[in-house]
Amino acid sequence: MYLNETPVLSIRDLTVRYGKGCSACSGRADNRDKNRCIACGTVWATDGISLDVYPGEVLGIVGESGSGKTTLMRALYFDFVPSFGSAVLRDYEDGQKNIWEASSAAQRMIKNTVMGMVYQNPVLGLRMNYSAASNIAEKIIAAGSRNAGQMTGRAMELLDAVEISTSRMSEAPKNFSGGMQQRVQISKALANNPALLLLDEVTTGLDLSVQAKVLDLIRKIKALYGISILLVSHDLAVIRMLADRTIVMLDGAIIESGLTDQILEDPQQAYTQQLVHSLI
């Protein structure tokens, strides 16, 4: 290795299972129907995921529905505790401490200052009845700020960055279109300048023209803030546009990874070849 970089995030062996597991399915991927053990019915939503996210890069994760992408993202954002595995962040305890073993206060701090999350479903990421500005203010307050004037300024700046006019700041996201809700989520996720942005299917379900706008916004954010992004999508076209490197997931496991153009032009695995060929 010639480049000596410290990853922003390193995950090792992340496993999330629903069910107790049995001797037929623990530690082995045969004897399963997709991610489900034929003998005991346990679902291995993610099974032994390891990855690194480097400074300033977009790491894409692509895979069909049910492959475990959302499970990975929500485990990272402490929505539940994984069955096994560890993750360290460069910006938490110098990467020495497994974030899943951190205190809940420390996990809250990480969510508010080190990572920002944009959920596929905006209901999970936004308070739909609060104003767009209050959604952002809440996030800023959570990180410890008390200065109301600064907060309003920052909210305006963030909403402006995602092209939501300040005249709509005091409106509630429930009145917004899907594309606008995603943009409010993005500005909220960016509120405290996190080092890592988690994006779960940000463009899924949006009209094509709105999709293009959101993708464009993500590109600008990357260039402007030099932030690292973990970008999850079932849509290879989205990954192609944004990701520097790409990981392919199937049935809870990583089956292939590489430079995004290499994954697209010279895919190695049967599943990836099928995925790529259906794109053209």
Add this chain to the structure above:
Amino acid sequence: MTKTTEILRITNLAKSFYLHNPGLVIESCHDINLTLLEGEFIGIVGRSGAGKSTILKCINRSYLPMRGDIIYASEAFGPINLAAASEREILYLRRHEIGYVSQFLNVMPRTTAKEHVMSALVDQSMDAAGSEVKAEAMLRYFQLPESLWGIYPATFSGGERLRLNLAHAMVKEPRLLLLDEPTASLDNKTKLLVRDILKKLKGANTSMIGIFHDIEFMEGVCDQVFNINEGRIAS
């Protein structure tokens, strides 16, 4: 003074593709050996399907080489084997040292010609103002009319596209430039312009490997010419 510094040495490069469905191996190139000196221009010719693009894509690592070494004398890393380097190292080299140009456009949606060229510099962490100045200089150098700078390039002619691609690749001042049939589908006048541009780049000590279907036209620019036939160097 004789030029003797090697910038790229390929030994025994081989690439095949395994297509799982229908279970088929495609041999694309094998036993490829070549050495490029700093400031040199290597021309590659051969029939369609001979394996020419495969060689360039292996150097660029858009394809994973199966066998062989591609030793590149990197400014940042020293000698590095592109066939085995880490993904992050390849990304670094693409950003700073190695450029790849084809006749095809590879531009993000909603990006103007000037923004496209600027993006290569923003990727190098240059600030917006600095990259704008440099991007404009590069567009001027490649003679892309100023009236086109603010336009989405999807509607550009073949020649305009190529000049934009060259500007995008060259604005980061790569030491090694890979050219995959840049002159395909250009009219003669534009081809002459491209040849002049490549001559100028060579004069500025850029090392290049280029595929040309009409190599006669590149006479006087090439230092070596390799003819690829069925995946091998024939001459």
